[in-house]
Amino acid sequence: MVSVMSDADVAVQVFRKLEVRDVRVLQAIELAMSRYEFVPEEVIPRYAGLNVEETHFRLKRLSKFRLIRSWRGAYVGYLLNYAGYDCLAINALVKANVLEAFGKPLGVGKESDVYDALTPKHRRVAVKFHRLGRISFRQTRRKRRYLAEQSHVSWLYQSRLAAGKEYEALKLVHPHGVAVPEPISQNRHVLVMSMIEGAELAEYLDIPDPRKVLREVLFNVRKAYLKAGIIHADLSEYNVVLQPDRHILIIDWPQYVTREHPNAEELLKRDIQNILRFFRRRCGLKPNLGEALDYVKGLRRSFSI
Numbered sequence: 001m002v003s004v005m006s007d008a009d010v011a012v013q014v015f016r017k018l019e020v021r022d023v024r025v026l027q028a029i030e031l032a033m034s035r036y037e038f039v040p041e042e043v044i045p046r047y048a049g050l051n052v053e054e055t056h057f058r059l060k061r062l063s064k065f066r067l068i069r070s071w072r073g074a075y076v077g078y079l080l081n082y083a084g085y086d087c088l089a090i091n092a093l094v095k096a097n098v099l100e101a102f103g104k105p106l107g108v109g110k111e112s113d114v115y116d117a118l119t120p121k122h123r124r125v126a127v128k129f130h131r132l133g134r135i136s137f138r139q140t141r142r143k144r145r146y147l148a149e150q151s152h153v154s155w156l157y158q159s160r161l162a163a164g165k166e167y168e169a170l171k172l173v174h175p176h177g178v179a180v181p182e183p184i185s186q187n188r189h190v191l192v193m194s195m196i197e198g199a200e201l202a203e204y205l206d207i208p209d210p211r212k213v214l215r216e217v218l219f220n221v222r223k224a225y226l227k228a229g230i231i232h233a234d235l236s237e238y239n240v241v242l243q244p245d246r247h248i249l250i251i252d253w254p255q256y257v258t259r260e261h262p263n264a265e266e267l268l269k270r271d272i273q274n275i276l277r278f279f280r281r282r283c284g285l286k287p288n289l290g291e292a293l294d295y296v297k298g299l300r301r302s303f304s305i
Contacts, residue, residue, distance in 0.1 A: 006113055007081065007086060008105070011084075011087045014066075024048045026068070029044060030080055032044065033156075041077065066083055080156065082159075089129075089188040092188070100122075104116050113131060114127065127192050129190055130190070130191070130254070159189035160189045162254040164186060166253045167186035168256075169230060173228045176223055176228050178224045178250070179220045179247065182194035197241075197243055198241045198243035202236075211285065213242065216247065218275070222298070225297065225298075226297075229260075230256050233255045235272075239251045268297075272296060273289060286305075
């Protein structure tokens with residue numbers, strides 16, 4: 001069976017081959033994409049600060065590396081694909097002394113790729129590449145409330161917004177001791193955070209001590225709500241990780257809302273329903289939704305199962 005490389009695989013392999021002028025051309029295309037659907041070849045030298053011949057040579061290299069797409073119609077134009085955007089983010093994070101080396105992929109989902117990486121101080125971290133274009137445009141708009149005001153945004157820009165929103169959420173909840181990855185840095189559509197080890201609850205056929213795990217999930221949802229004032233708004237068994245030490249991490253926060261959001265009550269209730277439904281189905285537990293909601297909102301001091 002032939003394995004297909006992901007955009008992140010391409011970017012990680014190609015990045016070390018890039019020269020300074022390759023990066024300048026990628027940056028030029030990125031900048032000009034705010035004005036053009038496909039950036040005309042003749043405007044790229046001006047944005048890159050290079051002559052026409054040098055720019056043409058770099059465009060051929062970048063096309064060979066599969067970092068840009070070309071279009072031929074009334075004119076010849078170019079745009080970044082995800083691998084090219086990945087390279088720009090990796091370049092910025094390397095220059096900022098956030099990343100030094102990449103390891104193996106940790107997971108590939110509908111809306112992200114996550115990689116193992118090392119910082120210059122040899123700390124293992126997780127690097128998340130947001131990929132909103134993998135689901136339909138209509139579905140993305142429906143799920144991602146922060147895109148509602150955007151009349152036309154590219155997949156790259158949507159992914160950049162998602163990464164920024166998730167980084168913002170982690171910075172809000174992590175100082176309050178909520179069980180989330182520690183936010184380290186963010187650039188464009190890429191988020192760097194502390195290492196994520198373990199598996200999503202959905203992957204466990206037999207969850208050890210499910211009552212303890214459920215209590216820990218609700219305790220952390222409660223802390224996020226009462227101390228940080230935010231709601232995950234997309235919580236399910238697919239974004240709660242059970243770590244090797246049997247403690248949980250709550251991941252994937254780009255859809256978070258504050259307690260002041262007009263739909264906060266509905267979104268909090270949906271989060272709790274999703275989690276309780278999973279534990280009923282998978283573990284045979286029978287928690288009460290009303291009691292769980294009151295506990296999370298601070299109206300009860302404890303929650304019994």
